Amino acid sequence: MPTESLAAVLEAPIDDDTAFTDGRPVSVEEVQVADPTGEEVLVEIEATSLCHTDVGFARGHFDTPYPLVLGHEGAGVVREVGDQVAELDPGDHVVLGRIACGRCSQCRAGHSNLCSRRVPANESGRLRTGTVPFSRDGDPVHHCLGVSSFTEYTLVTEDVAIPVTDDLPMDRACLLGCGVFTGFGAVENTAGVRIGDSVAIFGVGGVGLNGVQAARICEADPIIAVDMVPEKLDLAREMGATHTIDASDGDPVDAIREIFPEGVDYAFEMTGHSGVITQGLDAVGSKGKSSSSAFRRSGRSRSTSTCTGCCSARRRSVGRCRGRTTSRWRSRSSLTSWPTGRSRSTRS
Ligand SMILES: [Zn+2]
Numbered sequence: 001m002p003t004e005s006l007a008a009v010l011e012a013p014i015d016d017d018t019a020f021t022d023g024r025p026v027s028v029e030e031v032q033v034a035d036p037t038g039e040e041v042l043v044e045i046e047a048t049s050l051c052h053t054d055v056g057f058a059r060g061h062f063d064t065p066y067p068l069v070l071g072h073e074g075a076g077v078v079r080e081v082g083d084q085v086a087e088l089d090p091g092d093h094v095v096l097g098r099i100a101c102g103r104c105s106q107c108r109a110g111h112s113n114l115c116s117r118r119v120p121a122n123e124s125g126r127l128r129t130g131t132v133p134f135s136r137d138g139d140p141v142h143h144c145l146g147v148s149s150f151t152e153y154t155l156v157t158e159d160v161a162i163p164v165t166d167d168l169p170m171d172r173a174c175l176l177g178c179g180v181f182t183g184f185g186a187v188e189n190t191a192g193v194r195i196g197d198s199v200a201i202f203g204v205g206g207v208g209l210n211g212v213q214a215a216r217i218c219e220a221d222p223i224i225a226v227d228m229v230p231e232k233l234d235l236a237r238e239m240g241a242t243h244t245i246d247a248s249d250g251d252p253v254d255a256i257r258e259i260f261p262e263g264v265d266y267a268f269e270m271t272g273h274s275g276v277i278t279q280g281l282d283a284v285g286s287k288g289k290s291s292s293s294a295f296r297r298s299g300r301s302r303s304t305s306t307c308t309g310c311c312s313a314r315r316r317s318v319g320r321c322r323g324r325t326t327s328r329w330r331s332r333s334s335l336t337s338w339p340t341g342r343s344r345s346t347r348s
């Protein structure tokens with residue numbers, strides 16, 4: 001018997017020049033959620049967070065079918081499980097995240113962000129099992145990144161639902177689904193920042209602040225946070241930034257070079273703006289690396305025109321597709337080893 005659910009449905013994207021208040025691409029609708037079968041899990045969402053990627057979906061920056069139920073960071077409670085679900089039971093608290101399968105050739109090679117089982121499912125608006133679990137009056141409503149969290153109930157595959165302890169507040173747990181491991185994974189896994197490395201992070205929103213935290217845990221020094229919002233810079237200080245730069249006061253690259261004249265070892269662009277990618281390249285030293293959180297835009301390519309000299313100077317631009325969760329965080333099982341997580345073996 002399908003479950004009735006109120007959901008934020010993105011009917012069709014609007015272009016970049018249309019205001020959301022005019023285009024109104026999202027509406028709250030009654031949808032039906034299919035019962036879980038096989039390795040699927042029905043989750044009642046208790047908290048979800050808004051990510052810039054959601055804005056990208058609403059702007060049509062991704063190849064995906066519409067309409068769809070938005071949202072890809074959520075936390076909630078398992079209500080029903082399919083007959084092949086091995087590690088979850090009704091009542092379990094879970095975080096929903098874009099977790100790779102951990103078994104395909106890309107995952108085994110350390111490129112979980114390119115998981116060959118997850119990516120095709122995401123682009124078809126389906127679960128990895130092939131299911132389109134949402135419908136509206138008999139017509140399909142597609143899934144978003146295997147999560148679809150802007151809804152009262154969602155259906156996901158078991159590997160996407162990561163068990164957490166019951167005392168973890170849901171409004172914080174949901175952040176683990178994307179922003180935390182995107183920012184943290186970029187610094188710790190993709191770049192491999194080590195003790196004493198100098199780091200600059202451009203943009204300290206949800207992703208960037210977790211990059212700052214990762215840099216602190218990796219014992220980087222200095223950790224330079226760049227943003228145009230003073231409150232975010234204050235928060236970055238609390239999270240571990242040793243220096244902050246307000247980019248609205250002048251060229252942040254000049255300011256970084258005042259702190260660290262030779263340029264930093266690592267620059268992380270976490271804003272999604274192409275101009276900032278260039279600033280990241282300019283901020284690194286002769287052997288430095290810059291990493292970008294640029295998003296894939298359908299039919300368009302994001303480019304930077306001023307990277308001349310980066311090859312001769314041995315700078316490296318490290319591509320990153322929405323964070324990499326390999327090495328220490330190889331797929332779902334590794335996230336359960338977090339302090340907030342819970343492994344099957346420790347359950348009571
Ligand atoms: Zn996200």
Ligand SMILES: [Zn+2]
Pocket residue numbers: 100101102103104105106107112114115116117118
């Ligand atoms: Zn995989």
